[in-house]
Amino acid sequence: MEPVKVGLLGLGTVGGGTLTVLTRNANEIARRAGRGIEIAHAAARDYNPASIEGLEHVGRIGDDAFAVVDDPEIQIVVELIGGYSPARELVLKAIANGKHVVTANKALIARHGNEIFAAAQARGVMVGFEAAVAGGIPIIKALREGLAANHIEWIAGIINGTGNFILTEMRDKGRDFADVLAEAQALGYAEADPTFDVEGIDAAHKLTILGSLAFGIPLQFERCFTEGISKIGALDVTYAAELGYRIKHLGIARRSPGGIELRVHPTLIPERRLIANVDGVMNAVLVKGDAVGPTLYYGAGAGALPTASAVIADLVDVVRTLTTDPNNRVPHLAFQPDELVDTPVLRMDEIETAYYLRLSALDQPGVMARIASILGEEGISIEAIKQKEPGEGETHVPLVMLTHRVIEGRMNEAIARIEALESVQGAVMRIRMESLSG
Amino acid sequence: MEPVKVGLLGLGTVGGGTLTVLTRNANEIARRAGRGIEIAHAAARDYNPASIEGLEHVGRIGDDAFAVVDDPEIQIVVELIGGYSPARELVLKAIANGKHVVTANKALIARHGNEIFAAAQARGVMVGFEAAVAGGIPIIKALREGLAANHIEWIAGIINGTGNFILTEMRDKGRDFADVLAEAQALGYAEADPTFDVEGIDAAHKLTILGSLAFGIPLQFERCFTEGISKIGALDVTYAAELGYRIKHLGIARRSPGGIELRVHPTLIPERRLIANVDGVMNAVLVKGDAVGPTLYYGAGAGALPTASAVIADLVDVVRTLTTDPNNRVPHLAFQPDELVDTPVLRMDEIETAYYLRLSALDQPGVMARIASILGEEGISIEAIKQKEPGEGETHVPLVMLTHRVIEGRMNEAIARIEALESVQGAVMRIRMESLSG
CATH class of the missing domain: 3.40.50.720 (NAD(P)-binding Rossmann-like Domain)
Structure with missing residues (x-):
């Protein structure tokens, strides 16, 4: 022929x-x-x-x-x-x-x-x-054909190799974001203008497509929430590891009772999950279907x-x-x-997740209690709280907390109130956290 | 309609x-x-x-x-x-x-x-x-359609959940095969007659199919080499871990210069490989294509x-x-x-792999040298050798070796010669070893 x-x-x-x-x-x-x-x-x-x-x-x-x-x-x-x-x-x-x-x-x-x-x-x-x-990775084919029997519950993907390379290097070598980014640019893994990759825009394009395939909704890139990795510090990577977590830049699409979640942001995930061990420039997409359970697809995401x-x-x-x-x-x-159906895509402040919080508080009695009580008043349960050692001659100490799941709107309120405390210095660092199990 | x-x-x-x-x-x-x-x-x-x-x-x-x-x-x-x-x-x-x-x-x-x-x-x-x-796991679709551009080089799969559950439990709890098998039977993960699963017959059926899809050869189940996991001891799992490896029951299909390899056997793989971390009853298939590189497909293999x-x-x-x-x-x-082409399927003794060897040798000067020299004479390079502590009052000590790659026929010769030594007690335990990188 x-x-x-x-x-x-x-x-x-x-x-x-x-x-x-x-x-x-x-x-x-x-x-x-x-x-x-x-x-x-x-x-x-x-x-x-x-x-x-x-x-x-x-x-x-x-x-x-x-x-x-x-x-x-x-x-x-x-x-x-x-x-x-x-x-x-x-x-x-x-x-x-x-x-x-x-x-x-x-x-x-x-x-x-x-x-x-x-x-x-x-x-x-x-x-x-x-x-x-x-x-x-033949993930379009898997979603469109291989998993056609399933009611897809959620998708979580490492879908930008540059971002994953940076986060992997930060963890392996205890280095800071800016430092690793410069190296990635020198190696050709990151563009001269890295915004597209490290701020999550590239991942949001891909997540938009995955979300439509999974849930049968029209493509709506403009509704995808996007947060980059440039604010993640070497400290956060270390603290996350001490608590048994890794930080990955995930694209997450999920059906929840009120609508569809489409969000790209740094995420703490348990280190024992297979996807937590996807390192360097490699990509992986974890898909949870009601019949098949979790399936994962791994490979080179670019090149x-x-x-x-x-x-x-x-x-x-x-x-x-x-x-x-x-x-x-x-x-x-x-x-x-x-x-296709027009299930609404939720705003980020309508979405429920757990959180990692890091802040710098005055090393005095009562400060931690005050912060905990603000969280309690906002209906936020604390899963773990760790006060780190203060640096030599420092009056403020890093405080790290993991919370249970809560609507982001409530968390925004709580963070605004905590940041307004005189005993708290600077902004609260907030990283969302997912178990990727249910 | x-x-x-x-x-x-x-x-x-x-x-x-x-x-x-x-x-x-x-x-x-x-x-x-x-x-x-x-x-x-x-x-x-x-x-x-x-x-x-x-x-x-x-x-x-x-x-x-x-x-x-x-x-x-x-x-x-x-x-x-x-x-x-x-x-x-x-x-x-x-x-x-x-x-x-x-x-x-x-x-x-x-x-x-x-x-x-x-x-x-x-x-x-x-x-x-x-x-x-x-x-x-939509692995048939991935091989048949998603990777259609590739010259497939090899496939390595954990394709029997029962076997993987047993090996995972042996590692996590330091238990012996028979003990874990009994538990798996009680849990309903293993059949009353477990031969089909633990001796690799089920995996060989699946590997036969994957091999044909990958290499365009007719199905030839009777040419698939099959070795089960029932001889693996808790000791082997421990020694492998000490050396940085995990033991998985893999189905491996590979193109090699002389023909196609189709083999199911316990395999030492580096613990840092993603597939080494696929635990419990879960399955995963790692496929190496010349264009795409390695891709992995993970999920529930049964149920x-x-x-x-x-x-x-x-x-x-x-x-x-x-x-x-x-x-x-x-x-x-x-x-x-x-x-379809009729590329020959190789016999196991024609296939090259690296090996883990464990044997029990008299704790005397010169014994290790004698064993090393037999291996040398057969053209087998030793990558690592470890003599373990003898038990209280025991005259023989466990000796563990990792070798470089060699044709299995040569290894068979070497093992026969080592087993014939008076200073060596019982059979040599041999587990094949793969890097899964190339």
């Missing part, structure tokens, strides 16, 4: 990786897909031909991405440019032209996925986006070849189902398009 | 669980699948109606499985009887009748899968078997509801692709049927 003709937009890291893997494993991929996959037309600006294995097998290379999307010979368009524009216009044009699309663009799907999937549905084409979440693995898995999926009746394909967001 | 009519063979643990999940999550499953799934006809002997949630939704229940398979109303047959016969006859009859099949029967697929898939291919129907390996999760995922897959052209479906063994 004739090879399937694919158009490739972008020859950067992932585009180059995709060509490399398609070239190296051409025979094995064709033996699985039933047909060869040929990159017949590619478009890119500013790429380095010498660094890309397999470039010689590309039919035609130009610099006009719209020419690829309009090329009548092309059946599937792979979008690896990234960003919102012109990626959105290109993808919509490809769909309008009746072409299937595969993309690794998490920002695009998180923000414009509803529009893109509606267009694809109307035109009867597929849009694959396995590479948009957790790189090479040229792992991301290419997911892009090509989508290509093989499309090739295998190229002639399928469009009404009998796997729906983009796991649920049939007319079966 | 009309619900899809399914026939169910068997109302035991998994059959009952499947009905329960189909009933509880009926609405959510239909929203994903695009149609309802109705158990229109079931057959079972000796089931307990009071214990099965959802039994009232079954159209018709009889005791004749062949009547279900021959029922013209039924589009998909779910086989949950287990064993070879009459499961094989029923599945082949269902296929001959043009019905799709979903099964959780690992023994059936491992032994008769080639015949069953050929029949299904010829008749244009699907046979789903996600539940046959690692219960609720009514987790297994039902996988059975129903297959049902949803079949429902979603019911009208698909048979030539455009995902091939049963990941590779197109005419693309």
